[in-house]
Amino acid sequence: DAGVIQSPRHEVTEMGQEVTLRCKPISGHNSLFWYRQTMMRGLELLIYFNNNVPIDDSGMPEDRFSAKMPNASFSTLKIQPSEPRDSAVYFCASSPGGTGTDTQYFGPGTRLTVL
Amino acid sequence: GDSVTQMEGPVTLSEEAFLTINCTYTATGYPSLFWYVQYPGEGLQLLLKATKADDKGSNKGFEATYRKETTSFHLEKGSVQVSDSAVYFCALSPGGYNKLIFGAGTRLAVHP
Numbered sequence: 001d002a003g004v005i006q007s008p009r010h011e012v013t014e015m016g017q018e019v020t021l022r023c024k025p026i027s028g029h030n031s032l033f034w035y036r037q038t039m040m041r042g043l044e045l046l047i048y049f050n051n052n053v054p055i056d057d058s059g060m061p062e063d064r065f066s067a068k069m070p071n072a073s074f075s076t077l078k079i080q081p082s083e084p085r086d087s088a089v090y091f092c093a094s095s096p097g098g099t100g101t102d103t104q105y106f107g108p109g110t111r112l113t114v115l
Numbered sequence: 116g117d118s119v120t121q122m123e124g125p126v127t128l129s130e131e132a133f134l135t136i137n138c139t140y141t142a143t144g145y146p147s148l149f150w151y152v153q154y155p156g157e158g159l160q161l162l163l164k165a166t167k168a169d170d171k172g173s174n175k176g177f178e179a180t181y182r183k184e185t186t187s188f189h190l191e192k193g194s195v196q197v198s199d200s201a202v203y204f205c206a207l208s209p210g211g212y213n214k215l216i217f218g219a220g221t222r223l224a225v226h227p
Contacts, residue, residue: 033215100213
């Protein structure tokens, strides 16, 4: 299997622009997660989906962030408008089921820089 | 709320030294516990896990035992290699709930 695929790997944009990050989970996995990693705050869960339905979005920082999962093989995380404090590495992960014992498989991440 | 506390890094060791990275947690119920590793420029990958008290997870020479009485899940390896240099994250998944709460991460540097 190709693993979790994220695109783009790097994104540089200017403040106020819209940014869309993309994720393709491992085929057959039912859960998908978006995380943000920064030096100051470490790894934070933003949102997770189970069977394409958002289950917990309590980590989404504010209304500028939105996430969708239109089907089992694709998810997007959108920031509109972007701000410099959104600069971080964004990881997508997927897991086979919906239980707390499942292993999560991480993508390589998207490094976002907002100028 | 649930949380994970790891020893601060960086940890610097010589090759073949013994490694311990401390991890303690706070959680209600019966969480599952994990160690993930992140190599430079890559995403996280599972190193080992334990899903109930007294379970020992092991992989690639690393071990950790789920200690409910001390709420700990310390990572150990008897002889580290240069290739073990990475950032190690302790994490928990609250009982019955499919999410991960991570510690701050501990950077390990192993020198020849």
